[in-house]
Every structure is written in C-alpha cells, then in structure tokens.
Amino acid sequence: MLKILAKMNTKEKLLAILSLALIFLQVFLELEIPDYMSEITKLLQMPDTETADILESGLKMVGLSLASFATSIVVGYFATKIAAGLTARVRGEIFHKVMDYSAHEINQFSVPSLVTRTTNDLTQIQMLIAMGLQVILRGPIMSIWAITKISSQKWEWTLTTAVAVGILLLMIAIVMFYAVPRFQKIQTMIDDINGITRENLTGLRVIRAYNAEDYQNHQFAEANDNLTNTNIFVGRVMGIMQPGMSLVSNGLTLAVYWTGAYLIADAAQGMAQVNLFSQMIVFTSYAMQVIIGFLLMVMIFMILPRALVSARRINEVLDMDPSINFVDESVQPDEKGTIEFKDVTFKYGDDAKPALKDISFKLNKGETLAIIGATGSGKSTLIQMIPRLYDVSEGQVLVDGKNVKDFDHASLNNIVGYIPQKPVLFSGTIRSNMNLGESNQHQDADLSDDAIWKALEIAQAKDFVEGEPDQLETKVAQGGSNFSGGQKQRLGIARVIARQPEVLIFDDSFSALDYQTDKKLRGILAEQMADTTKIIVAQRISTIMDADQIIVLERGEIVGHGTHKELLANNEVYKEIAYSQLSEEELAND
C-alpha cells in the first residue's frame, strides 16, 4: 500500500499535508462547540442573563459549525483530487507494464485477472485514499483529542467512558475476526466472475449452438452466489456495527447522566450544582465525539483489508518483470532474409515437457519453408520463437545471421512479419488497421493509398474492399466482428504485407481461405514477393507442396525435412498426411 502511496507527486503530497492540517482544524472547531454549550447552560441558570448573551454564544456555535463544514468540503475536494490523480497514474503504469509483458506473463495472471486489477482493485485504492483523508484520519484525531479533553474530568465519568470504549474495541475485534478474511476472498471471486463473463461473451455463439446455456448459467450462478454470499456475510457482520455503536453511545449517555444525577445530588446546593450540570453536558458531548471517532475508525477496517489485498495484487503486476527483454540498440545483421534454428529446445514451463526438441534448420533469402504436423505437434510454438513471442529454453534462433536476442524490438518486428492463427483487427477503419503501428514503410507518415491497395491486392482482399461503399474508410468493429473469418484473415495478411518485412510468417493463415483464393495468394506471393523469405504453417498439403523446404513435426521433433517429392518418397508421416488429403494422381501432378 505504502508503495502505491509513494507514487504521489509533489503536488499531491502537499495537498495531503494540507488536508491533514485542515482535519486538525476541523476537529479543533468541532471540539470547541461543547464549551459554548456549557456557557449557554450556565447562562440559563443565572438570573440576570439577557437573551443577547445567549444569542452571542449561540452564534459563535453556529460560526464554528459552519467553519467546520467549510473545512470538510475543502478536505473532500483535495481528497478526491489526490485519489483520482494517483489512481489514474497507477492505471497508466499497469497498462504500460502489461504492454511489455510476454505471453508467458499474461498467461500467468490471466486476462480477466489483469482486467480486475486495472479496474476494481484500483477503485478500492481510490476509495481508501478518498475516504481515508476525509473520514478515517479524522477518527483517531477526534478520539484522541476528545479523550484528552475529558481525562481531567470527574473520574466516575471517565471510567464510564473507558468501559464504553472497551466494549467498542471488543466489538470491533470480533467483527473484524470474521469479516477480514472474507474481504480478502472477495477480490479473487471478482476475478472468477470476470473470467466466466468474458468466456461467456466471447463464446456466446457456441454456447447457443450447443444449447449450453444451462451449463454456463450454472457456472455463472455458482461464481455469482459465492460472491453474493460472501458479500451478504460481510454485510451482515458489518451491519452489527451500526446498531452496536448506537447501543454503546446511548448507553454511555445514560450512564453519564445516571452517575451525574448522583454527583449533582451529593453536591452543595446552588452554583456548585449548576457547574456540575454544565460539566455533565460538556462531558456527554466530548464522550460522543470519542464514540464518533471510533465509529469513523471502524471504516478503516471496512476498507483497509480489501484495499490492502488490492494493493498487493496491483504491486504483483507492477513488480513482475517481463521475461522477454529487448536490447536498446540492434546489432548490424550479417545477412539478409535468412532464418536459422540451432538446436532449439523449448518448454512452456520449467516442469513442462518440451514443446520443441533439438530443432535445427536454415532458410535462405526468398526461400519458402512449410511446416506441417498433427495438431499440437509444435508448429505454432516453433514460429513464435522468431518474433520472440517466447524465448528458446536452449539453443539459438538467428535472424539475418544474428541471434534474435540481439535485435531491438522495432528492428526485429520490421524484419519479421508475423500473421497469427487468429487475426486481430482493431476498431477503426480498414485504413487505420493497415496503418497500425510503424514499419520501415511508414515511420512518420501513413501509408499511401497505392501502397495499401497493392497490399490488399496481394492478400486477395482488394475485391471485397472495393465492393464496400466506403472502401478504405469502411468501419471495422472491435475484433473485426463485421468481417467474415476469411476476410479478416486476408486483411491481416495485407496489413503485414504492407510493412514489407524481409521474412513473412503465416501461422495457419490460409486455413480460413477457400482453395482457389489460397492458390491465387500463394501464386502472387511467389511472383511479387520473390525476395521475401516465407514460413508457412499449414494443414493442407496443397498449400505447402511447392515450398522449397518442408519440415514435418511430431511431438515437437523434426521427423522429416526435405521437398515435397523427397518426403513423399521416403517419409512415412508425410506420406500418411498427404494420402489422407489428396489422391496419388493429384500428388504426382503437382
């Protein structure tokens, strides 16, 4: 928590100090009021008191109340400003940190948890700071100050107040014993709800198609019930506090008046009794301030445990260093357009079995490498080593003759153009998606219309974009949901082609295309991007049979490496895949 509070800037720190000073002033003003009450009580007992005398003290009391009210408004204003400013900054820090994360760290936290941490957890901190300055700090200051004011009074009253405070403390301790552990669980339960909601929304069509609403409703209801029940339990336990506090404060007033009645009865007739009566009025006011102070302090216990858990969760994100770091300045490459794997082994976790084992191959400029293999054989994993979505566990990946780890982020991304299995389009227009980020082609300015149309033409996307009334300005919904799978895939391919990288990596990118488009796209790529090195992960033999090199993967190992003809002649795994898809004539013809 302190670590987050330390992120306050100088202005916020000054405002916090000023707020603290104003809270002292506010408490001072509030504690002055009972003195005037005592004065009025005394004046009322005096025979020669004029109304003007009472009015004067009364007006002073009103003045003190108004001044206290004004200070509380100023403190509220400052507190909100500090809380909103600080949390906005921390939110930005989390966002930038997460942007630097590799897939490994994202998987570690999970996306829903990162969303909760950036939203709900930060709201807890914001609430704590805002309430903390306005209310929570006032509690202890008020209680301690009020106690010092009454400690010199009649010991019978002081003892009564001490007993009341003791009961209060016991009550708080019991309540906190039951409530605090639950507060800590609530944040994890919100993660669960976010996770299930997210899964439901992204998989809505599948859920409906499989009549799985009941199953999903059950999943959601379970998580929702857990959270609701915990909230109800905590609410009930905390609910005891309010009536408990009223009981103690009313009981205390009663006890003070009761003992006061005996003390007044024992005192000498006349002024001594009047003085004692006015002292009792003042004492009751101060005792009430002590109780109110404790009441405010209880709020600490309501907010602090949850905020502490939230602060820990936020710090976990901020403290996590990305496992993949890029150098600031790239090396000068020795070659151009080459990719080489040297004895690469990769594991997703320290204890996991290798997803890739001893992978070695070299690809020269302009060559096409195809990777084929059963589902889960490691094809996507292999190509993700090149743009450093993951780092190798052993061995080396070389791009242009240099280790990928020796390139800065931008340079590596400019050399390697990676098209993921599921293309990601961002809300905006086709043009804004084509201009996404920076590359050697568009560092300071946007791509020209010609360059965009050219890329769309190669990616076989020109026809359908031309068919749209707004052409390049056609709106793209979040995630590209207003385009078909094949259209999204083609726009994704066009976006990378427009960057003109030295190496193009297609992760099963042709699977969403029909055979004809697939063939046309490969033909135009070979013709117009002959100098670009290409790596194609595919399931269809027809997509890869023209490749210069084909790697057959099985359980993370290379079990075949050669051309289509060579593999068809002497590789059993390849043969099996090939004959399961095409006839002998089709395979021989191509």
Ligand SMILES: Nc1ncnc2c1ncn2[C@@H]1O[C@H](COP(=O)(O)OP(=O)(O)OP(=O)(O)O)[C@@H](O)[C@H]1O
């Ligand atoms: N993020 C991950 N965390 C842990 N294991 C993973 C992760 N991604 C993949 N794996 C595992 O690594 C292995 C290889 O997966 P990979 O996605 O590379 O296969 P693939 O050949 O591309 O499969 P497909 O053709 O179905 O896309 C699989 O056993 C898979 O379970």
